[in-house]
Amino acid sequence: xxxxxxxxxxxxxxxxxxxxxxxxxxxxxxxxxxxxxxxxxxxxxxxxxxxxxxxxxxxxxxxxxxxxxxxxxxxxxxxxxxxxxxxxxxxxxxxxxxxxxxxxxxxxxxxxxxxxxxxxxxxxxxxxxxxxxxxxxxxxxxxxxxxxxxxxxxxxxxxxxxxxxxxxxxxxxxxxxxxxxxxxxxxxxxxxxxxxxxxxxxxxxxxxxxxxxxxxxxxxxxxxxxxxxxxxxxxxxxxxxxxxxxxxxxxxxxxxxxxxxxxxxxxxxxxxxxxxxxxxxxxxxxxxxxxxxxxxxxxxxxxxxxxxxxxxxxxxxxxxxxxxxxxxxxxxxxxxxxxxxxxxxxxxxxxxxxxxxxxxxxxxxx
Numbered sequence: 001x002x003x004x005x006x007x008x009x010x011x012x013x014x015x016x017x018x019x020x021x022x023x024x025x026x027x028x029x030x031x032x033x034x035x036x037x038x039x040x041x042x043x044x045x046x047x048x049x050x051x052x053x054x055x056x057x058x059x060x061x062x063x064x065x066x067x068x069x070x071x072x073x074x075x076x077x078x079x080x081x082x083x084x085x086x087x088x089x090x091x092x093x094x095x096x097x098x099x100x101x102x103x104x105x106x107x108x109x110x111x112x113x114x115x116x117x118x119x120x121x122x123x124x125x126x127x128x129x130x131x132x133x134x135x136x137x138x139x140x141x142x143x144x145x146x147x148x149x150x151x152x153x154x155x156x157x158x159x160x161x162x163x164x165x166x167x168x169x170x171x172x173x174x175x176x177x178x179x180x181x182x183x184x185x186x187x188x189x190x191x192x193x194x195x196x197x198x199x200x201x202x203x204x205x206x207x208x209x210x211x212x213x214x215x216x217x218x219x220x221x222x223x224x225x226x227x228x229x230x231x232x233x234x235x236x237x238x239x240x241x242x243x244x245x246x247x248x249x250x251x252x253x254x255x256x257x258x259x260x261x262x263x264x265x266x267x268x269x270x271x272x273x274x275x276x277x278x279x280x281x282x283x284x285x286x287x288x289x290x291x292x293x294x295x296x297x298x299x300x301x302x303x304x305x306x307x308x309x310x311x312x313x314x315x316x317x318x319x320x321x322x323x324x325x326x327x328x329x330x331x332x333x334x335x336x337x338x339x340x341x342x343x344x345x346x347x348x349x350x351x352x353x354x355x356x357x358x359x360x361x362x363x364x365x366x
Contacts, residue, residue, distance in 0.1 A: 013143050017034055018031075019136040073120075074116035075089065077120035077126055078120050080129030083130040083131070090113060205323050221327070223265060223269060223270075224271075224290075225268045226307045241268075244268075251289070251293050261273040314348040319348045332348060
């Protein structure tokens with residue numbers, strides 16, 4: 001990934017060193033090493049990185065070589081440590097290595113350039129000639145500025161790309177969470193009526209029983225269904241039946257308190273939980289609900305449909321201290337209401353209460 005930056009900056013730095021060598025009337029060997037280091041070297045390093053099994057590790061080795069041996073450390077020492085050239089070479093080496101290895105990279109740059117200086121010291125005495133000509137100084141400043149600008153631009157592009165990827169990831173996570181919430185909602189709702197389903201009942205009923213047991217209150221359970229609902233489906237079709245089911249679900253939601261919970265138990269059966277409610281209060285509410293529903297005719301096309309309800313009631317903890325027993329006794333109360341003539345409310349273990357104010361529709365009307 002550093003091939004483009006290395007090729008451009010090395011070429012400019014090579015020109016800078018070239019101006020300095022020209023001012024000092026350097027030997028042909030110095031010029032040959034200049035071409036090898038600053039113009040041919042980046043291309044060889046690029047080929048090495050492409051062929052390496054681990055390109056990242058190969059690039060770190062290349063950057064260490066930039067500072068060591070015939071790299072920047074050796075050039076700085078061999079030229080007599082010209083101030084601007086040495087500074088630019090150190091910045092280039094350390095910044096690249098810091099980008100790959102944090103502060104360890106900076107220490108590696110110091111070691112690499114120090115070894116380069118030692119290598120030159122083994123061949124010739126070290127000298128200190130910090131001055132550079134105007135052209136070398138100006139070109140060195142320009143090269144250093146360009147290197148840092150390009151480096152910062154690359155960092156900006158990578159940061160922007162990372163930000164976009166993270167934004168996309170956050171958006172995807174938000175969409176996934178919304179989908180999970182939707183699926184969870186659909187998993188606990190009846191698709192026709194929108195009421196809670198049996199899955200939700202299995203979750204909420206044990207919780208409410210525990211809460212009522214803790215508070216020392218009663219939990220009333222009402223199970224109801226529409227009388228002769230099968231005849232409505234057979235006579236008027238399933239669309240009429242669905243119309244009645246929707247009407248009943250709306251009726252139940254309208255006639256219940258915010259703390260009550262309404263479930264579609266299955267088919268035309270609905271179940272209502274009355275937390276912290278005495279059985280007598282729930283019985284009165286069931287009576288009122290059944291009477292109100294029977295007095296509200298339902299229009300469907302050219303037909304007027306009537307419906308009555310049969311209800312079974314049981315209470316926790318009086319009629320069952322576990323879920324299975326409580327639901328079984330509620331179901332038995334409903335069965336008794338159906339078996340003894342429909343259109344009535346039955347409390348488990350008690351006599352049926354007829355809704356005397358209701359004139360039961362004929363089979364054709366129901």
